[in-house]
Every structure is written in structure tokens, then in C-alpha cells.
Amino acid sequence: MSRVSLYCVVYAGLMVSLAGCATPHRIASHPDLDSPSPALRFLHMDLTLRLSEADIAAGRLHGSVTHRFRPMPSAGDAPIERVTLDAVDLDIHRVIDADSGTALPYRYDGRKLRISLARPLAVDAAAAIRVDYSAHEHDDILTFVRPDDDHPDRPTVVYTMSEALKARYWAPCWDWPNVRWTSDISITVPRPYAGVSVGAPVGAPTEHADGTRTFRWRLTTPIDPHLLGIAIGEFDVIESSWRGVPIRAYIQPAAEREARWSFRRTRDILEYYTTLLRTEYPFRQFAHVMVQDHFHGGMEHAGFNMIAPSLLTTGPRGHVPDERAQYNYVAHMLAHAWFAGITSYANVREAWLNESFATYLHELWRTQTHGDEMLPHRLNRLARMIARFDNAGDSQGMIPRRLAAPDEIYRYDAGKIYWKGAWTLHMLRSELGDDLFWRCVAAYLAHFRGRAVTTEDLRASFEKTSGRDLRRFFDQWVRRGGTPRLSVALAWDDRRRVATIHVEQTQRVDAANPPFELPIELWFRSGGQWTRRSLRMTAAEQTFEAALHDEPDGFCVDPRATLLALVEVSKPLAMWRVQAEHGPTALARERALNHLRREKDTDAVDICRRAARESGLHFTARAAAVAALAELAPQD
Structure with a gap:
């Protein structure tokens, strides 16, 4: 397949996938978009999971979770008497003090588990509670994939989904992104199944006389619960390494050819991101896990990513475009090791803080195969799609107030937080320059390592490193909705040797929707040479003049794609x-x-x-x- 025809296939596939999520949402706000302030600092989670063949057939999981915690300094001097965990549609069997074994009284309403401690917890003390429970198959959250009469060869797979605010459906926890903890997770399953989870494996699996075996995973990098996950299935393992970090691919039997081709550039992506971000990969291993019929096609977790085998291919002429797996999934999910694994949003409504960086990075990775000119091309295509749904006065900014459920953050306005988020970062990079922009990114990751962040944190960090005032930029491109639409007309005054450029913002402009302040690049060609003039538009309609030696025979606007706008040029x-x-x-x-x-x-x-x-x-x-x-x- 030629590069031109491959590009056409890839772009068509992207637009089809976007069309499927392109319904704008104008709904009342959901209460779970803002994280409550935690009274406790959760330190460590010990999670033990068990499944038998009967459990897999019934769509059932048995668990025991121990949380160790201490009061937050912000909680004040009063001792803590109760602990509240998020736990939705679970069977709670027992709650005990993990240190003494004492049974603890609790109330459970199907959504919140409220536990009374054995004794008040002083501000300088720590405690641990253990909850024994069972969870049940639940839509795309705790998913059991099994063979059936129509699909007798379909492999058996069990997997979880924790973003956004879904870990509570399969493990009682503080299921909000504003707290992080480390974990030890053990998964006991019947042979020949294996259990994969966050962190890195601890030793070889333990084989039991009853035909089961236990897999243990340890995570030493604190994460918030949206990066928690497990995958269970019958896997072969492909192993390699990068900079001493083990890289594994847990694949379904007979899928080695597809896996080796589709994951072949994992080490290159890790090297590229590490160099570009000037920040080391944060986990002790990385793994791909093939998950049959994954509801979203794939999902990032701490130290491993899930991906559906239907997205893999055996080579450039495979049945699925190679680029769809490599860029939209493998490269995108790997970027979340930094923008989720190192630091992550404090509130679901600010998920753009993660998705914008992951999307921009996977688009930048695309240039490593297709050259630097690929990025302006992609941004130009995306700008037209963004403008279709991002109308001034009618759409929300990237920190929305009106969403029906937490998951809507990823779909409203055709996935705005991904595509407009990436465009916003690109414009910020264009304003600051390459070196300063990437220094700002590295400083942001270093300062907020292991912490939950807000948009204000990102802005303040970039301002501190750059020495620039970025309030207008963030207000205009992050908090405000709408995409500029420009009408540009060129005229030439031969007597004065001046080109006159009239620019009008044609999107809705009124008291509630003031004109955008825009940097605009105008390029003129005369005598066979192109020259660039940079202008700043501050009103709804402005006329600029450019003195030139000769009448231009060529004129274009923003040919490097540094401004998110729909531009109509009259010439x-x-x-x-x-x-x-x-x-x-x-x-x-x-x-x-x-x-x-x-x-x-x-x-x-x-x-x-x-x-x-x-x-x-x-x-x-x-x-x-x-x-x-x-x-x-x-x-x-």
C-alpha cells in the first residue's frame, strides 16, 4: 500500500470514529464531577481477588481489600471516627480492623460504605481496615468475556475499567482522583489463566494443589484509582526490555505475529517521550495486555495498557490500518504514564489536563514516521472537525459544567478535551517556542509529581517557568467555548506599494462572546521569495497594512498551523x-x-x-x- 493510499485509509477511519461520538450534550451538571475533600490520606492498598471456574461462568469476583490511611493535615485536630468508601452494587460480607481483627460496625446503602472505627484516630496516627466483598459483572466496568454458541472459539477474559469513577464497582475504595496510594494486588485464578495488574510482578506465580494459582503485583508509584485495573485470561508472554525496564506483552495464544508487529515500536515511543518530556518513565515495568472485546478498544493503567486484539495487525497490509493501533492506542496510552501516572487531574471535569497531553504526544509521535509536515496537516483536519461542534455561545469550554455523567467528559462536543486540548497545547508551544514550552512541561511534571492538579496549577507552573502572564490564553482557549472563524480579504495599493488585509471574526460576537485575541501569521510571495508578517488581532474586525517592494503573486494565512481557527481567504x-x-x-x-x-x-x-x-x-x-x-x- 502506498503512503498516499495508506493516509487516506487512516484519515477516513478517524473521521468515522469521531462521527460516532459527535453528539453535543447540553445537560444539567452531574454531582460527581467535583471530588470531595478527603479527610484521610490513603497510603497503601492490599487487594486480594479470587475467581473460580464457577465464578467466571456466573460473572462473579470475590475480593478482600485492606486500606491503610492516616488523617489529612487539612482535616483539623479533631480525631477521625468514621471512614467512608465508595462501593457500588457490591456484596459486603465483613469489615474488620486490619491490625486487631476486630469486627467494625458499618452501614451500606449500595453506593457508600460508612465504617465506624474501633477507636477515634488521632491526627498523628495511622490505621487500617479490611473489607471482604463480592462484585458482579457490570456493563463495561467488570466485564466477563466468554465463548458461547455463536462464538465457540472466543477466549475467556475478565477485565476491569476504573475511569471515570468506576473502580468503586469492583473494589471498595476512595474512588476520586484527588488521592493516591501504592498497592499490593494478588489474583488467584484457575489454571491455565493468568492475572495481570498494576505495577510489576512479584516473583513467579504460586501453584496450589486445588488447580488454582496466584499472581502477585506490587506498585511502588502512588496512583489515583482511575489507573487501577486487572486483566485475567490465558496468555502467552513476549518479553523484551528498554533501559533496564522489562517490557512484556500478554497475548492470546496464536497472536504472536500480530503482537510483535503492532507493538514493535514500544521502546522507540518510550525513548521519544522520555527525551521530549525530559522526564523518566515512572513505573518499574510496562506491559501490553490483549483483552478480547474491550469496550473502548483499549485503556491505560499503571504500568500496563489493555488493547483489543481486533485493533492489531500483521503488517502494513493487515486488515486494520497499522496506524490506528500504533498512534491512537499504543502511543496515546503510553503517554498517560506521564500525564496520569506522574500527575493527574484532581476533578473529573478537568480531564483535559491528561487527554490533551496524551493526544498531542501521540500526534507528535506520528511525525517520527511521517515527518514534521504531518503535524500541521493533522491539526488542519482536526480544526475543521472541532469547529463543527465548538460554536461560540453554544458550547462549553474544556472544563464543562453541564454533563449528565462523569463518562460524558470524554464524549461531549465530539471529544473536545482530546482534540481541542491538543490544539491548545500546540498554540501554547507556538507562543512560547519549542525549548521554553518543553522546559515548562518538564517543570510541571517535576513540581506536581505524585499530586492531583487543576488547570490553575498548570497555568501557574507554566507562568513561573516562562515568566509570561498566561491568564488570557487559558481563559480564551480552555475556559471559554467556541472556535474563531476568520474571513480574510487581500487588496493591493500599487501607488503606495502596500498590501491591505481585512480580517473579520465571523463567529458569534456579542457581550457574552467577545472577540478572540489572535496571533495571525500572514505570508506574502514576491520575486519568488516568501516573507512572513505576524499580527495580533484584538477586535472583531480589523484592517492591517503590509508595505512590500513588489506586488505579491502569492498570499496565505497561517501555513504552519499555529492558530486554531477556520479561515476563509478571498484572493x-x-x-x-x-x-x-x-x-x-x-x-x-x-x-x-x-x-x-x-x-x-x-x-x-x-x-x-x-x-x-x-x-x-x-x-x-x-x-x-x-x-x-x-x-x-x-x-x-
């Missing part, structure tokens, strides 16, 4: 032809080629032919030339 068709053949970037040429196709400019056929054959031109622009030829000269 002579001849200028579009010049841009298509001589534009300053591949994106500028791609835009012009698409414009000529839409205008059905048959006089531009030769330009399109030359662009399609130009070996040094990025394949995204050559694809646009091929698409133009298909309409303008179908005989080609």
Missing part, C-alpha cells in the same frame, strides 16, 4: 495556483490544491500533475493533488 484564483505550486509549506500547498479542486479549476491540471509527481513534496499534499486530478482530469 485571486491566480494566487491559489501559485500557492498550490510554490506554497511555503506542504500544508499551504495542500490547502490550495483542495481549493482548486473545489473551484473545478481545469486550468490547474498541470499544477496538480506536477505536485502529484513531486517526490520531495510531503505525501499529504501529493494526496490532495491526486484527489484534485480525480475530479479535474479523471482520465489521469
